[in-house]
Amino acid sequence: xxxxxxxxxxxxxxxxxxxxxxxxxxxxxxxxxxxxxxxxxxxxxxxxxxxxxxxxxxxxxxxxxxxxxxxxxxxxxxxxxxxxxxxxxxxxxxxxxxxxxxxxxxxxxxxxxxxxxxxxxxxxxxxxxxxxxxxxxxxxxxxxxxxxxxxxxxxxxxxxxxxxxxxxxxxxxxxxxxxxxxxxxxxxxxxxxxxxxxxxxxxxxxxxxxxxxxxxxxxxxxxxxxxxxxxxxxxxxxxxx
Numbered sequence: 001x002x003x004x005x006x007x008x009x010x011x012x013x014x015x016x017x018x019x020x021x022x023x024x025x026x027x028x029x030x031x032x033x034x035x036x037x038x039x040x041x042x043x044x045x046x047x048x049x050x051x052x053x054x055x056x057x058x059x060x061x062x063x064x065x066x067x068x069x070x071x072x073x074x075x076x077x078x079x080x081x082x083x084x085x086x087x088x089x090x091x092x093x094x095x096x097x098x099x100x101x102x103x104x105x106x107x108x109x110x111x112x113x114x115x116x117x118x119x120x121x122x123x124x125x126x127x128x129x130x131x132x133x134x135x136x137x138x139x140x141x142x143x144x145x146x147x148x149x150x151x152x153x154x155x156x157x158x159x160x161x162x163x164x165x166x167x168x169x170x171x172x173x174x175x176x177x178x179x180x181x182x183x184x185x186x187x188x189x190x191x192x193x194x195x196x197x198x199x200x201x202x203x204x205x206x207x208x209x210x211x212x213x214x215x216x217x218x219x220x221x222x223x224x225x226x227x228x229x230x231x232x233x234x235x236x237x238x239x240x241x
Contacts, residue, residue, distance in 0.1 A: 008021055010054060010057050010058070015068075017040060017068065019057075020039075020041045021050075022041060022042065022043045024043050024044070024046065025045075025046045027043050027045045027046075028045060029045065030042065030044050030056060031043040032057075032060060032063075032064065034067040034068060034071055039071075089132065090238070091111065091116065092143075092187065092188070092190060093188075093189055093190030093191070096114060096116040098132075099115050099116070100117075100118050100128060101119045102122040102125070103119050103121070104121055105121070107121075107124060108120075109132060109135035118135075129241050136184055136241075137164055137184045140184040140185075141184075143194065144162065144182050144198065147191075148162055148180065148198055154221055155199070155202055155203075155221060157206060158178070158205075159179070159202065160178035161179045162181075163182070164182055164183075165182070165183060166185075167181065167183045170183060171183050171186055171197045171232065172186075172198070172200060174205060180201050180202070182197065186239070188240075189231075189232070189239055193231055193232060196218075196222050196224075196225050196228035199222045199225070200218055200225070203221075
């Protein structure tokens with residue numbers, strides 16, 4: 001697997017912009033590239049003084065932010081078209097038929113029988129994916145909070161706060177402050193899989209590792225955790241809009 005350049009970030013106006021830094025012996029000057037998957041890539045000569053980089057990036061702030069915004073707009077349009085063509089959405093392990101209804105008024109989403117209906121003005125059709133994602137986040141918060149409350153009673157432990165995020169590489173995480181983070185895409189998985197991730201993260205409040213004691217605690221609450229963990233390995237990539 002090709003090694004990725006290290007990632008850093010810089011504050012440009014109101015935006016914290018992540019970027020990947022790459023040194024090149026062939027580069028005679030600094031090059032800025034905007035890539036769909038990676039975002040901003042900064043290519044610098046091998047001996048370029050990195051202390052000068054923040055000033056250079058800030059001097060190109062307008063160009064960088066405009067290019068990133070354009071890329072995001074194009075990606076949103078493409079995802080909305082793909083979603084509309086696919087015409088299905090996953091929720092709690094079940095596929096629902098996606099129905100788009102164009103009407104005036106604020107965007108709204110409703111699950112009815114075997115359908116998920118998205119209602120929005122026609123001039124906002126490019127926001128189909130964002131509207132649906134916002135709704136899924138709300139569903140995720142409601143459902144995950146319910147499962148957390150059930151699990152903490154069984155485990156007799158306490159937590160601080162629960163956050164629903166769009167984590168790229170994790171289904172959940174736990175901080176040493178007792179905060180629990182969950183990926184909103186979990187709401188697309190079957191409920192037993194959600195329960196496994198909830199128990200997994202709560203168990204970290206007792207054992208901040210993956211020791212035998214940790215897995216024994218998980219298994220005491222979720223005996224079939226291996227089945228659910230394997231399901232995520234096989235189907236996790238499908239949990240997306």
